[in-house]
Amino acid sequence: MPKERIQDIVEQLARPIVDAAGLELVDVEFKKEGATWYLRVFIDKPGGVDIDDCSQVSERLSERLDEVDPIPMSYVLEVSSPGAERPLKKPSDFAWAVGRYVRVSLYEPIDGQKVFEGTLDAFDGERLTMACAAHGKGKSGQGVAIRRIDIPLAKVASARLAIAW
Structure with a gap:
């Protein structure tokens, strides 16, 4: 499955989880670095996100990804802030x-x-x-x-x- 399609599926799975937590889904990235695939989900809120926000989304999204299983290979899930140089896409x-x-x-x-x-x-x-x-x-x-x-x-x-x- 193309990585763009995986990103779209993960975005659809993550959006309700992020919205329910009162956060904004900024971006989803699925890329290979070396031999490892990384699924990165970037979240934000006014004033910035903290470790508890990231942990909460990570736990719920991990459960949902296990249920749906849209990614055929092994990967590392990272949920974080987009940082000071937040991407602008939409x-x-x-x-x-x-x-x-x-x-x-x-x-x-x-x-x-x-x-x-x-x-x-x-x-x-x-x-x-x-x-x-x-x-x-x-x-x-x-x-x-x-x-x-x-x-x-x-x-x-x-x-x-x-x-x-």
């Missing part, structure tokens, strides 16, 4: 991230650039508007100017929250 993720600092990589360049970092100012369901720093000389001699860039969602290869340095 339109609802982008709507949630408005006002936050993000990193966006594109399938094809816009103005010769494929990676943008800055504040996500707006998202209308089809287009992201970002405020990005444009380093170089401005009217005052040097410094950082802010430029706005509109990015069609269809051009986004990957996106995540980022930490501004």
Whole structure:
């Protein structure tokens, strides 16, 4: 069975468990690292998740996975927070991230650039508007100017929250 199909099945199994715990299902990842397969389920809530949240979801999801048995090979189940650089995949993720600092990589360049970092100012369901720093000389001699860039969602290869340095 393709790993994408496994991820979809696990997402369907995990969603009611995560919802019942008052949490958000951020992402499901199934990948092989070395000889070991990992099933990673990322959860979140305002203020962040703690070890008890992860443990509760892990126990209930493990029971459900044992019942349904959708994964033919052995694997390691990990339930955790998405971390400070939370991925943005669904339109609802982008709507949630408005006002936050993000990193966006594109399938094809816009103005010769494929990676943008800055504040996500707006998202209308089809287009992201970002405020990005444009380093170089401005009217005052040097410094950082802010430029706005509109990015069609269809051009986004990957996106995540980022930490501004």
